Amino acid sequence: MTDVVIRKGSTADAHFPLKGGAGSDAVHTDPVYAYAICHLHSSRPGLKGTGLAFTLGAGNELVCQAIRYLFRYVEGREIRELMAEFGKVFKTMAEDPKLRWLGPHKGVVHLALASVVNACFDLWAKAEHKPLWKLLIDLSPEAIFNTLDLSYLEDVLNHQQALALLREAGKDREQRLSLAERGYPGYDTSVGWFQYSDEQVKENIRKAMAAGFTAMKLKVGSEQPERDIRRAYLLREIAGEEASLMLDANQQWNLPRALQMSEQLRDMRPYWIEEPTHPDDVQAHLHLADAIRPFKLAMGEHLPNRIVFKNYLQVGVMAFNQVDALRVGGVSEFITISLLSKKFGVPVVPHVGDMGQLHQHLVLFNHIALGHQALFLEYIPHLRSKFKFPAEVKDGTYRTPQVPGSSTDLTGF
Amino acid sequence: MTDVVIRKGSTADAHFPLKGGAGSDAVHTDPVYAYAICHLHSSRPGLKGTGLAFTLGAGNELVCQAIRYLFRYVEGREIRELMAEFGKVFKTMAEDPKLRWLGPHKGVVHLALASVVNACFDLWAKAEHKPLWKLLIDLSPEAIFNTLDLSYLEDVLNHQQALALLREAGKDREQRLSLAERGYPGYDTSVGWFQYSDEQVKENIRKAMAAGFTAMKLKVGSEQPERDIRRAYLLREIAGEEASLMLDANQQWNLPRALQMSEQLRDMRPYWIEEPTHPDDVQAHLHLADAIRPFKLAMGEHLPNRIVFKNYLQVGVMAFNQVDALRVGGVSEFITISLLSKKFGVPVVPHVGDMGQLHQHLVLFNHIALGHQALFLEYIPHLRSKFKFPAEVKDGTYRTPQVPGSSTDLTGF
Numbered sequence: 001m002t003d004v005v006i007r008k009g010s011t012a013d014a015h016f017p018l019k020g021g022a023g024s025d026a027v028h029t030d031p032v033y034a035y036a037i038c039h040l041h042s043s044r045p046g047l048k049g050t051g052l053a054f055t056l057g058a059g060n061e062l063v064c065q066a067i068r069y070l071f072r073y074v075e076g077r078e079i080r081e082l083m084a085e086f087g088k089v090f091k092t093m094a095e096d097p098k099l100r101w102l103g104p105h106k107g108v109v110h111l112a113l114a115s116v117v118n119a120c121f122d123l124w125a126k127a128e129h130k131p132l133w134k135l136l137i138d139l140s141p142e143a144i145f146n147t148l149d150l151s152y153l154e155d156v157l158n159h160q161q162a163l164a165l166l167r168e169a170g171k172d173r174e175q176r177l178s179l180a181e182r183g184y185p186g187y188d189t190s191v192g193w194f195q196y197s198d199e200q201v202k203e204n205i206r207k208a209m210a211a212g213f214t215a216m217k218l219k220v221g222s223e224q225p226e227r228d229i230r231r232a233y234l235l236r237e238i239a240g241e242e243a244s245l246m247l248d249a250n251q252q253w254n255l256p257r258a259l260q261m262s263e264q265l266r267d268m269r270p271y272w273i274e275e276p277t278h279p280d281d282v283q284a285h286l287h288l289a290d291a292i293r294p295f296k297l298a299m300g301e302h303l304p305n306r307i308v309f310k311n312y313l314q315v316g317v318m319a320f321n322q323v324d325a326l327r328v329g330g331v332s333e334f335i336t337i338s339l340l341s342k343k344f345g346v347p348v349v350p351h352v353g354d355m356g357q358l359h360q361h362l363v364l365f366n367h368i369a370l371g372h373q374a375l376f377l378e379y380i381p382h383l384r385s386k387f388k389f390p391a392e393v394k395d396g397t398y399r400t401p402q403v404p405g406s407s408t409d410l411t412g413f
Numbered sequence: 414m415t416d417v418v419i420r421k422g423s424t425a426d427a428h429f430p431l432k433g434g435a436g437s438d439a440v441h442t443d444p445v446y447a448y449a450i451c452h453l454h455s456s457r458p459g460l461k462g463t464g465l466a467f468t469l470g471a472g473n474e475l476v477c478q479a480i481r482y483l484f485r486y487v488e489g490r491e492i493r494e495l496m497a498e499f500g501k502v503f504k505t506m507a508e509d510p511k512l513r514w515l516g517p518h519k520g521v522v523h524l525a526l527a528s529v530v531n532a533c534f535d536l537w538a539k540a541e542h543k544p545l546w547k548l549l550i551d552l553s554p555e556a557i558f559n560t561l562d563l564s565y566l567e568d569v570l571n572h573q574q575a576l577a578l579l580r581e582a583g584k585d586r587e588q589r590l591s592l593a594e595r596g597y598p599g600y601d602t603s604v605g606w607f608q609y610s611d612e613q614v615k616e617n618i619r620k621a622m623a624a625g626f627t628a629m630k631l632k633v634g635s636e637q638p639e640r641d642i643r644r645a646y647l648l649r650e651i652a653g654e655e656a657s658l659m660l661d662a663n664q665q666w667n668l669p670r671a672l673q674m675s676e677q678l679r680d681m682r683p684y685w686i687e688e689p690t691h692p693d694d695v696q697a698h699l700h701l702a703d704a705i706r707p708f709k710l711a712m713g714e715h716l717p718n719r720i721v722f723k724n725y726l727q728v729g730v731m732a733f734n735q736v737d738a739l740r741v742g743g744v745s746e747f748i749t750i751s752l753l754s755k756k757f758g759v760p761v762v763p764h765v766g767d768m769g770q771l772h773q774h775l776v777l778f779n780h781i782a783l784g785h786q787a788l789f790l791e792y793i794p795h796l797r798s799k800f801k802f803p804a805e806v807k808d809g810t811y812r813t814p815q816v817p818g819s820s821t822d823l824t825g826f
Contacts, residue, residue: 027508028510028511028513029510031510031511055511055515056510056513056514057511058482058509058515059479059511061478062479062515062521065474065478066475095440096471097440097443097444097469098441098444098445098468098469098471098472100441101468101469101472102471102476102521102524103520104692105691105693106519106693106717107515107516107521107522107523108479108515108520109472109520151667152667152690152694154667154669155668155700254566256567277565278517278565278720279517280518280717280718280720280721280724281565281724283723283727283728284565284568287568302517304693305693307693307694308693310694310696311693311695311696314696315696
């Protein structure tokens with residue numbers, strides 16, 4: 001095989017304004033979907049890796065700037081050699097003794113790390129002429145392990161335990177391979193954005209059902225509790241008794257309000273309540289999780305790294321793990337967190353800052369190689385036209401991507 | 414009184430390289446001390462507010478850039494009017510619906526918030542011709558309360574409880590006023606930087622003792638445990654049985670290593686063990702705190718916001734609260750966290766990214782107005798020549814600053 005050497009990195013600052021309340025929630029009232037794009041240009045003509053971090057527009061260029069600090073750790077490296085010891089490279093980048101102060105492992109510098117890491121995995125898959133999910137499921141447990149950094153997890157998942165988990169999960173992988181043929185189920189997040197009128201929500205629910213979705217999500221967190229309650233029961237009424245209906249407060253509530261609202265929404269039987277309060281508040285989630293049984297909490301969209309995930313999993317309040325590979329340290333830390341979540345028996349249902357482009361690969365890997373339950377993957381259609389190879393979702397199901405790479409190339413960037 | 418209107422903000426990116434291993438620890442091996450400076454130029458000729466956020470050099474300009482996003486929230490405002498409702502202003506800045514995605518409330522954007530908030534308090538004190546500590550202790554409980562944002566703390570400290578705490582603490586403040594005359598005790602962090610040789614450490618301990626310090630700190634976290642142990646017992650031997658000696662691992666250990674090292678350092682009787690492991694790992698700290706009794710943990714230097722502090726205080730592992738007003742959201746969130754800490758009975762012993770310049774004011778306020786124990790304040794001398802009015806430390810004691818403002822103006826910036 002010819003060497004594929006990373007010659008040079010570059011960044012692009014891509015902003016996509018949304019219209020008519022799309023993307024709005026109780027906290028993020030006027031979102032612009034934006035990507036801090038990392039491009040890794042290689043020695044093979046025309047071949048480049050693309051990595052994304054997701055923001056809401058403001059400050060996206062800060063992430064681009066932070067990405068450029070990290071190029072020195074990957075420029076000049078042959079991609080397969082790099083990925084064979086990527087766990088060490090990840091650690092070196094994440095622990096940069098000066099940049100680390102700006103986190104550690106959170107905020108702008110960690111978003112930048114996500115973008116660079118994702119570009120490395122994308123380039124690797126393209127160099128191997130495989131879609132990322134296929135590249136990943138073809139790796140040995142040792143090769144997967146070598147892409148991970150388990151620092152600070154040793155008290156619950158050390159080197160030996162991680163390898164044992166990977167080997168154990170690999171034993172019955174053959175029977176799970178068929179999912180790649182059937183496709184991964186999706187759920188529709190875009191029926192109930194915060195600023196949509198009741199009429200819009202009704203129409204969207206009917207459209208989603210017609211498109212084959214049986215799971216969908218509504219944004220809550222209104223100033224007036226009545227609005228949340230009306231919309232939530234409306235969703236149940238139209239979507240029917242069997243539908244899986246999720247409520248997402250996007251951190252808008254404090255604990256007393258979350259307790260009160262969860263009680264009032266009980267009869268609507270939410271499949272999960274998502275981000276009820278501040279993502280740093282493990283103790284508030286613990287209190288709430290106890291109070292709302294049998295209903296369950298979903299979170300992870302704003303958790304920055306594997307250490308915070310470890311804490312949430314240890315205290316047992318995270319029923320659905322919504323890690324996003326565009327916020328944690330990219331594909332590498334996503335897999336670390338998925339492995340950790342597997343150990344604690346918690347399904348991974350990613351938040352899709354990438355609109356599902358990258359995560360459609362990662363959930364297939366999680367199911368086939370790690371033995372995670374194939375629940376459903378969030379689907380957000382608003383940027384379909386911006387991607388070179390947009391995810392194909394038919395009959396409420398993600399069709400398994402076949403193009404080499406991680407499906408994150410954007411048209412015009 | 415004449416109006417003092419904030420006309421315009423500007424930033425400065427100040428880097429101060431250190432020499433000979435000064436500032437080094439197990440994780441931050443080659444620090445440059447740097448400030449992302451916020452200047453708020455006012456309508457009164459020559460009068461400007463100065464705020465600082467602290468970094469280790471790389472990425473300092475990202476913080477400067479993020480500061481500039483926040484100017485629109487304060488430009489055009491009269492400073493006393495602004496500070497009369499500063500809690501609301503703080504919340505508006507911290508909850509910017511787009512920038513918030515880059516945290517929330519952590520990393521580069523929160524460091525930027527710190528710098529802007531600190532500049533507001535500095536300008537306020539200068540406009541009132543008072544050193545900041547004096548301005549703050551002269552405020553009524555209501556006026557202090559109005560500078561704070563208690564969002565997401567309501568489950569442990571709501572509006573009424575906070576006001577009650579402030580009023581209660583104010584009752585016996587007169588008897589604590591005398592501390593401003595005596596000066597606030599200091600402790601010496603610079604005796605045992607990580608890269609100093611044993612000989613240097615010995616000499617520094619003797620110098621610190623001669624300068625009147627009875628409390629000092631050593632950096633641990635060596636690759637070879639023997640080095641940590643040798644240096645720690647050396648410190649005890651030279652400083653004597655009565656000295657308060659702190660060990661600081663700067664997050665270098667994972668939990669198994671922290672448990673093992675704490676055991677081996679037991680006979681050296683550390684006054685506290687600081688940042689034993691990752692600052693996001695509440696559960697690891699909980700486990701460790703149980704194991705090392707009667708020894709205690711200090712942390713806070715890398716905790717980004719009041720919500721994380723709440724969690725550490727709730728689980729009861731934080732014996733010393735090392736909040737730094739240059740990392741959390743400035744003076745406002747520092748006071749919020751001090752109030753919270755008071756409620757939980759935990760002393761505040763700030764980390765001094767400001768070299769003590771700003772915190773010498775804040776610890777006086779904490780003692781006099783909040784009734785916090787006056788333990789000691791960290792002292793780091795390396796940037797003395799860079800400040801216009803460097804903290805005066807004599808006989809191991811900070812002399813109370815008398816110049817209007819928060820003592821954070823730097824020469825040449």
